[in-house]
Amino acid sequence: MSKQNLKPPRGTRDLYPEDQRFREWLFGHFREVAARFAFEEVDAPIVERASLFMRKAGEEIVDQLYHFELHGRHLALRPEMTPSIARMVMARAGGLRMPLRWFTVTQNWRYERMTRGRKREHYQWNMDIYGEPSVTAEAELIAAVTTLVDRVGLERDHVKIRVNSRSLLEASLRAGVLRDRPEVFEPLCVVIDKIEKIGADKVTDMLVDPAGAVQLDAASARDVVAMLEVKNLEDAVAAAPADSSAGSDLLRLWSLLSAYGIEDRVVFDASVVRGLAYYTGIVFEAFDTRGALRSICGGGRYDRLTETLGGPSIPAAGFGFGDVVIAELLADMNKLPELQHPVDDVVFAFDEAQRAAAIDVATRLRGAGHRVELVLGTPKLKRVITDADRDGVDTLWLVGPDEVERGVVKQRRLATGEESELPLDSFAVEPRG
């Protein structure tokens, strides 16, 4: 046997019990929030036809796909969940009661460079609404995000959500600088998505760049960048063309968010456009207010995706919420939960002669829904108690020679040290779970 590298591949993670406990805790909150909003969970294969992801996104995404040819088929690990959901909706579009609310918690893969908060595999919570054209859908989605933020223990001012409308921007540009070239709207969004990181001057340069995809004149580029710097909803709405509903949609959204009581948790930001090509309307992203981390989640309206995939036109909105950035934020804020190995009862036979009796006790407890650790060897009692205490065990069942001879089992409550003896063959068990 030659030596081999036993580390997990770059950008992937092993999850030890303490890691997995955290993940299950987080996923539990994802699922519970989704349930409270009456979303149903769905799933899809982690391997899809590569074309599902390449169709709209272009070559850069292709480079980030984990993809391979097998028996002449071009397959890929899913980099995001949205196309799979769209595919599933399209397949049953005629029979689904709209609007439908679906959520997923899935592992996604992207072959790309790693930085803080970005790995090659990560889990993502997606919530999607299909068949609802009004911003009541976006409002519900944003409310779900804030509910999750609260549930995991973050403070109200740790996270805020930036909101913009791509259709507002698009309407303004089509009435102006893009009047004759509507097709450059998407590349323009890709450029201005960077404004937070590279600054207004560089974005202006890129918009003007004669070798670039947009090629505006200098004055138009400055106008566009000036539009993005609007941080005030009223100013943005006032600047919107009269023939667009984008302004009134934004106002409606704000009034809905106010009804949810979360108006203070969203900020209008005209520079938020999101990087994905399929967004068409409201877009939003959650960020930590210190500005130290990447976006915590992102989403928006994507009314044309099903059409783009060759299906019927179905309005849709949704978001993806990753497990990596939220974990880093919780760590930074010192809000990581302390999670124990969940054990309710420990059953201990002092000696192998009491093994059968101990197994019987454990089996009856397990039958009543208890999580029971049966001590497998015969360590010292002191050790058993110390370990059980550290795991937060509720009850220790002591099955010794003395007890068995008298037909009893000794029950010790770890929290109080209180002990009592119960009949071995007929003790009552409180149901749990």
Added chain:
RNA sequence: GUGGGCGUAGCUCAGUUGGUUAGAGCGCCGGAUUGUGAUUCCGGAGGUCGCGGGUUCGACCCCCGUCGUCCACCCCA
């Protein structure tokens, strides 16, 4: 992709200006008389110094490559 930092015990790290048997704290295992949780004390296991080459009488240390990781830039959810 470019530049830089790092990689020594399960974890966090020291260390040797190149020189016999590589260290600490925490953790883990065992013990401090007979069946009860703390503290303390004692003892123990565990490392081919990321991996592979090279230089050297001799490499954990120097050089090259490689893998992993972090940061910045780049790119992008």
